[in-house]
Amino acid sequence: MKTIAYRASATLLVIFLGLCVFSLLVFAGSKSRGPLEDLAAGVTSKVAYLEKSMAGGYSRTGRAAALQRFDRYRTQTGLLNAPDTLLTGVYDNNTEESYESVTTLEDSLGFKLPIIHFYTAWGSRKDQGFPQLRAQTISDLGSVPMITWEPWLNDFDPAVYPVPGKPSQVNANGLTAIAAGKYDAYIDKWARDAKAFGKPFFLRFGHEMNDPYRYPWGPQNNKPADFIAAWRHVVTRFRLQGATNASWVWSPHPAYTTYREFYPGAAYVNWVGITTLNYGTVAPWSKWYTFDEIFGKAYDEFSHYGKPLMISEIGSLGVGGNKAQWFKDALASMPFKYPAVKAVVLFNNSNDVSTTYKALDWSITLDKPVLTAVREAVGGWHPATASPAL
Template identity: 50%
Template sequence: MALARNAAEDRLLERLSQRTAVRDRERRGAVHPDLQGAAHRQFPAARGRSIVGRRPLRGCRALGVCPQTVFDAGGGSSHDDRSERRHERFRSLQCVVDERETVRGMERLRSESAGPRRRYQLAFLALGWLILIGLIFQCGAGAILRRVYDRIDLRLTSFAQRLSDAEGDAVQRTQRSSRSALVVAAYPKLANRAWLARPDRVLWGIYDGGFPDSFAGLSNTESRLHYSFPIVSIYQAWGDRPDEAHFPSRLAQTIDRLGSVPMVTWEPWVKDFDEARRPNLPPANEREYASLAAIARGDYDFYVTAWAAEAAKFGRPLFLRFAHEMNDPYRYPWGPQNGNRPDDFIAAWRHVHLIFQKMNATNVLWVWSPHISMPWFEYYYPGDEWVDWTGTGVLNYANVASWSRWWTFHQILEKGYPALAKLGKPVMVTEFGTLTEGGDARQWYADAFRDLGDKYRAVRAVVFFNQPHDSTLLTQEPLDWSMLQDPGATLVVRERLSHR
């Protein structure tokens, strides 16, 4: 079709050039204006009118007639030779005009038909570039952006750690005569690992919700209670994020400079390792199933070994609470709901313990911490030679959940305590506290302190869970475990700690 159209255009252009040649020859024989008669002067005027009104003239030409004004121009007769020549020139001119218009129309049609093709070509070209950019981004730019993001995140984390260190140093300077000195005076053997494995008195500790970013909460709580805690608890997940990838050396050193012993709850969230950096690991969404067996198999030795080496470099006594509440099927991914059997946990615990021994991290004290409200937790015990402390959380959730009500400290601990005490290890209450709604928080703490001295003599450490914004239960509002929210509870805790 395109070839036929081009051939037709070529024929029209050839005819146009022939008509133009005829017109040029006629112009060479044109009459000078001084010699023109009326007829010579009238024809150009008529021709001008015909060009302006193309459609009437073209219609007349199709019928083989011309306007009467043309025949009557200058008063000449239709049989007059000059008139015939004028008519012929007029028809030739009209043909030229029509042919030009036809060519223009075909050119316009051609341009109009080429327009959509051009737009489609541009669209496909743009689409191709977008696909190419996407492939480049997928292959290389994505990794570059991830590295940039990691660097920014690392810088921000390092900056936050420096601020935390500076804050800890400021707290140490302002409280040097009260913080470190009081802790050392109350617990002169606190830096002795052997003594920490079998303390002759109860150690009190605290976790503050401001960690690891700020020590302001700890400082405020200790100021209100007039007490400096010998154990400071922190939490760290496994993973490749800057706040997960390494042993928390700076935070541990700050706690040590304040005179306390750090306790790290070490949570094996294996999904947090980057797939691009860890191609030897399964996809992230497949790692949680049987993750303890994978740890025991050595799949995560790259992480455990480096962490243990840094813990050994820290050199000071350190409590390590690894994979806590491993028997709870409703809480953490390393629980039994993901195919993690008791034997898998024991194998993972021992494997990690052996790595720490190989890295000479003998400063670590191992805290085995099951959920004693769940049955058969004894089956998860790794063995006496692998454990220094046993522990459990004692938190009163009051009426915030369908499975809970207002429980006293004794009601929460009494069922599982005999099995813990039977193991012969010192017992630690790793998370200690109560909510305030649904009961009397002041009385709860008063009863707890009394029962600790009367009924639970194997408990050698208690760690307050001072978290004012706990979202682990996914309740509508975060849970507030701080004892400071209740003035009566604050008074009771301050009074009891002053006698310890």
């Protein structure tokens, strides 16, 4: 009996000591991880920048040189927030390792795109911090980065960001938690890194917040007042960190006219973004809408906010109508019909799985008639906008 007690206690002691050592190592790891990652991210972007400045002399011949006339928007937040021209841009889903898909599209269109749009989610993973390298890459290519920042809350480490209730319900009342400061550590870090990036960028936070069927930050989990409180809180955290280079794009879905209730106020918004996607007849709930049918109704109301307007996602599927005609109708008269619109961002997504079970292809890269329609429509803009030739 004595031996058993002795052996059992020795075993327990060993396991306890082993666990202590293990916890100590993990603790030390979690404490040093942040600074080490910052260091690594810094080194990575420095090396990328150095390599680019050494390689091939892109400063004179590259894309940035061709986009030089937009440099004033790219480098001054004030001008970006009060533009006197109509900017074009694109989101492309094939940009994991390279923006060649964008330059290929530009070559087909015959003009360069001063805005490059991408999406990133909130969370604790390393790739969920401020996308330093990607923002720098876009900036070095001569464009303004546009970041759609999606407040998914499921990717946060529960040890660092504890929430009451089940982990699966982290998104319920998520915006209230954000407004209450539960995620300030994450927001502040992101804002500081954004400030360190230094150049203006569009920040489209919590887009389509009025769509009750899409995202967890929508009305199914939150009241409009919760959204406003969260938005204001996030903007305030950025201002406290000095990250004034973020240009805030409030971007509701025009199909749900409740959007007025979600407006955070003129002091917290720089741009108003509107999603304008035509699903055609791809699903039972959809039908072919022209651009004017989707956007026209909302235009008057949106322009009353006195902010520059952005078509933050423009696109059409090809099922149920003529895609090239749709783009022609949408873009040709844009500056004349909708003068408050100051940016149009193509939704060139060849693999959209966010809405239907089947992947949807919004891309125009290989669609000659659409490319021609867009090229000709945008080519007709200059007189009205008095902008330099694209």
